[in-house]
Amino acid sequence: MADLKVKIAGIKMKNPVMLASGTCGFGEEFSRIFDLNLLGGIIVKGTTLKPRAGNKPPRAAETPYGMLNSIGLQNPGVFAVINEKLPFLRQFDLPVFVNIAGNSKEEYAELARLLGNAKGVSALEVNISCPNVKHKNSGLFCQDLGDVYAITRAVKRQSRVPVFVKLSAEVSDFKETVKTAVRAGADGLSLINTLRGMAIDIKTGKPKLANIIGGLSGPAIKPVGIRAVYEAFSQVKVPIIGMGGIASAEDALEYLIAGASAVAVGTASFYDPLTPISITKGLKKYFEDKPSDSVSKIRGRISF
Amino acid sequence: MKKQKYNIQVFAAGVLSLKETPGGYFKMKLAASGIAKAARPGQFISLQVNASGMPLMRRPMGIFSANKGAVEILFKAAGKGTEMLSRKKQGESVSVLGPLGNGFSVREELRHAILVAGGYGVSPIAFLYEELRKRKITTTVIIGAKNKKLIFKEGFSNPIITTEDGSEGFKGLVTERLNAACAGFACGSSAVFACGPVPMLKAAAEVSEKHGIECQVSMESLMACGVGVCLSCVCAVKEGMDTGYKRICADGPVFDSREIVWRT
Numbered sequence: 001m002a003d004l005k006v007k008i009a010g011i012k013m014k015n016p017v018m019l020a021s022g023t024c025g026f027g028e029e030f031s032r033i034f035d036l037n038l039l040g041g042i043i044v045k046g047t048t049l050k051p052r053a054g055n056k057p058p059r060a061a062e063t064p065y066g067m068l069n070s071i072g073l074q075n076p077g078v079f080a081v082i083n084e085k086l087p088f089l090r091q092f093d094l095p096v097f098v099n100i101a102g103n104s105k106e107e108y109a110e111l112a113r114l115l116g117n118a119k120g121v122s123a124l125e126v127n128i129s130c131p132n133v134k135h136k137n138s139g140l141f142c143q144d145l146g147d148v149y150a151i152t153r154a155v156k157r158q159s160r161v162p163v164f165v166k167l168s169a170e171v172s173d174f175k176e177t178v179k180t181a182v183r184a185g186a187d188g189l190s191l192i193n194t195l196r197g198m199a200i201d202i203k204t205g206k207p208k209l210a211n212i213i214g215g216l217s218g219p220a221i222k223p224v225g226i227r228a229v230y231e232a233f234s235q236v237k238v239p240i241i242g243m244g245g246i247a248s249a250e251d252a253l254e255y256l257i258a259g260a261s262a263v264a265v266g267t268a269s270f271y272d273p274l275t276p277i278s279i280t281k282g283l284k285k286y287f288e289d290k291p292s293d294s295v296s297k298i299r300g301r302i303s304f
Numbered sequence: 305m306k307k308q309k310y311n312i313q314v315f316a317a318g319v320l321s322l323k324e325t326p327g328g329y330f331k332m333k334l335a336a337s338g339i340a341k342a343a344r345p346g347q348f349i350s351l352q353v354n355a356s357g358m359p360l361m362r363r364p365m366g367i368f369s370a371n372k373g374a375v376e377i378l379f380k381a382a383g384k385g386t387e388m389l390s391r392k393k394q395g396e397s398v399s400v401l402g403p404l405g406n407g408f409s410v411r412e413e414l415r416h417a418i419l420v421a422g423g424y425g426v427s428p429i430a431f432l433y434e435e436l437r438k439r440k441i442t443t444t445v446i447i448g449a450k451n452k453k454l455i456f457k458e459g460f461s462n463p464i465i466t467t468e469d470g471s472e473g474f475k476g477l478v479t480e481r482l483n484a485a486c487a488g489f490a491c492g493s494s495a496v497f498a499c500g501p502v503p504m505l506k507a508a509a510e511v512s513e514k515h516g517i518e519c520q521v522s523m524e525s526l527m528a529c530g531v532g533v534c535l536s537c538v539c540a541v542k543e544g545m546d547t548g549y550k551r552i553c554a555d556g557p558v559f560d561s562r563e564i565v566w567r568t
Binding site for chain 2: 022024025053056059060065066067219267269270272
């Protein structure tokens with residue numbers, strides 16, 4: 001049997017296939033469909049200090065080979081996550097990454113203090129790239145290098161567990177953004193978040209999302225994710241969780257070759273919840289056929 | 305570790321038959337014994353149109369019937385996805401996810417049910433009707449449509465028909481008929497079950513509430529996951545003095561009408 005074990009930022013995983021934040025809730029729903037123990041890890045829904053009701057519907061629109069969403073970080077808040085969601089996930093032999101989202105450096109630090117020391121949390125994923133929450137200039141935190149540095153640093157100071165910073169590819173200098181996060185202490189990177197997009201109903205002339213603009217995900221964005229992982233891998237040594245349009249073992253391998261240490265399945269789980277299981281099977285088969293190779297050996301192995 | 309219960313299935317279901325029906329619908333019968341056994345009226349399944357990624361998302365469909373190892377759905381070829389589904393052939397397979405959602409809840413004390421259906425809302429109502437008949441609960445069925453051509457009444461005995469243009473049954477909306485039906489029954493032992501377009505559900509809720517009769521509405525929305533993880537298909541609900549959001553796919557699709565914040 002091919003061994004798919006990986007270790008990223010000191011976290012041991014059975015395989016490199018994770019579920020991406022915002023596409024798997026806190027694991028409860030998918031536990032009714034398959035055994036969560038088969039996953040490499042789970043990155044749970046973006047968690048904020050206070051409960052958030054989220055944006056007005058309609059919140060999603062189907063687009064060619066993808067979808068737009070503007071959920072607006074609906075979540076029960078950090079205390080409900082600690083008291084109600086984490087105990088459920090502790091039943092499984094599964095690294096749990098908690099995605100955190102704040103409105104200020106101080107909020108991120110507080111979330112890191114609470115979750116970065118909570119039982120059953122393996123790592124934090126710092127969401128500074130959500131397109132669906134408004135803050136200054138209505139841009140993304142990761143579009144300001146000063147914010148990237150300050151937030152990453154603040155989270156690192158408070159967290160006992162490794163810190164992954166989730167970035168968008170929609171920044172003016174991607175390489176510099178990546179280097180800034182690592183300089184501020186990021187133990188790893190999650191690449192990429194959704195890309196901002198828009199769709200209009202031509203019959204009514206209205207935007208398809210109540211929030212007008214939303215995040216594009218699905219197979220349509222895979223080449224952007226591959227580019228981002230490739231560029232990041234050329235700049236920094238930290239582990240990278242690649243995500244964006246992964247739906248098959250081939251997609252996962254493409255991300256690994258581009259420089260990812262692990263991958264996360266997002267939108268594909270919506271239309272086929274068993275995607276992570278079939279990817280793991282496909283990877284096993286791939287490495288059985290190539291016994292001299294492994295997940296970590298093919299990382300970044302692009303032939304130019 | 306607690307024993308996990310896998311009660312949502314995803315698998316390739318064979319198409320047993322696909323027929324056009326009165327009202328301009330397609331009725332698809334799928335081999336799905338696990339779902340047929342477990343499904344309750346008001347629940348739905350979600351179908352993958354094809355695996356090519358166009359369209360990407362599954363299409364949620366209310367269950368029309370579930371017995372003898374098969375599940376039937378009723379749909380209109382209203383968009384690209386459903387149009388592609390309508391061209392499936394017997395013997396082909398479709399990936400099915402389900403059973404999903406909560407379904408209608410039928411109280412022990414229920415003696416009489418008023419069923420209100422509009423458009424393809426008739427599908428889950430037909431399944432509920434069968435279930436109520438088995439349980440010897442009497443029913444009044446009201447089916448509304450724009451015109452005679454859009455009426456689907458197969459399986460119902462003596463349904464009350466209303467059409468907006470008066471081409472069949474009563475002219476007008478279901479509301480008036482519902483009002484008359486509600487007046488004839490005691491509120492404690494009767495209930496209204498409605499499925500159809502939002503304005504119809506809102507009107508059904510108002511009439512039922514006026515009569516003090518419980519009203520369960522089955523909501524619909526575009527869905528991405530169908531299982532409650534993506535939070536796309538929410539509807540506004542009352543949460544104390546505030547408005548919150550509930551997932552139509554996982555917390556619904558059936559809600560107590562008093563819980564819904566109707567948008568105008």
